[in-house]
Amino acid sequence: MRILMTGAAGGVGTLLRPRLAREGRVLRLLDVAPVEPGPGEEAVTADITDQDAMAKAMDGVDAVVHLGGHSVERPWAEILDVNINGTYVVLESARRAGVPHVVLASSNHAVGFHPRTDEAGDYLFPRPDTFYGVSKVTKEALGSLYHDRYGMAVTCLRIGSCFERPRDPRMLATWLSPDDCARLVEAAVAADGYHVVWGVSANTRRWWSLEEGRAIGYEPRDDAEVFARDLIARHGEPDLSAPPHTLVGGSFCGPELDVDNLTRER
Structure with a gap:
């Protein structure tokens, strides 16, 4: 089996590479930055917006894990080109190559302006918090189109906070451990x-549903609570009635990411 991973040099891609390694599996790593392949890996240096390059990258591929794109807020033109058009190029290239399975890295920021509830359900209606969040909504919509029109199997992952360990008290709820991320991708x-x-992950403080994940065979094993004592000692118990805990998108919903502020910063 050959899996094409776009954005392989990024944070999530780097965490996934050793965890997706399997006997008889080849990981084809694609990024705009050069990647040094290890055993069972191939490397392609290419831009996801380059249709010719993506067509070649799809050769012999059985599944795509699409992580490529800007991972934080950017001005609209950059989001449009890389995150939105890039996703179209990936999906269209996969369709033309007959790739049956595509996994799309969406984000909690596709629904960022939804308020906190006891458990945010699956398929929560889009309420993006940024242009970045809009690109994730579009990614999910493109995935839906390519499934319904062309029969492609598409799974969109509304990723929370995927790091080796949670970095702040909010992540005690939103953390996706690298091992659980690999289980989810599998x-x-x-x-x-x-x-x-x-x-x-199966966090004690989680308020996002695991029902649909379990329906496709995802069984998380990790819980951010093992890091709680250290984080609470440093930051104190979080006030769940105050930002960044009141909205799904957390700090992405704040004014610092308004378009005027982005323009001034650049």
Whole structure:
């Protein structure tokens, strides 16, 4: 089996590479930055917006894990080109190559302006918090189109906070451990149909649903609570009635990411 991973040099891609390694599996790593391949890996240096390069990258591929794109807020033109058009190029290239399974890295920021509830359900209606969040909504919509029109199996992962360990008290709820991220991707690569799944671990303080994830075979094993004592000692117990805990998107919903501020910064 050959899996094409876009954005392989990024944070999530770097965490996933050793965890997705399997006997008989080849990981084809694609990024605009050069990647040094290890055993069982191939490397492609290419831009996801380059249709010719993506067509070549799809040769012999059984599944795509699309992580490529800007991972934080950017001006509209950059988001439009890389995150939105780039996703179209990836999906269209996969369709033309006959790739049956595509996993799309969406984000909690696709629904960032939803308020905190006891458990945010699966398929929460889009309420993006940024242009970045809009690109994730568009990614999910493109995935839906390519499933319904062309029969491609597409799973969209609304990823929370994927790091080696949670970095602040909010992440005690939103953390996706690297090991659980790999378990989620493995389930998504094998899933038929179209799915939108929360990318979160089995955290004690979790308020995002795991129902759809479990429906496709994802069984998280990690809990951010093992890091709680240290984080609370440094930051104090979080006030769940105050930002960044009151909205799904957290600090991305704040005014510092308004377009005028972005323009001034650049």
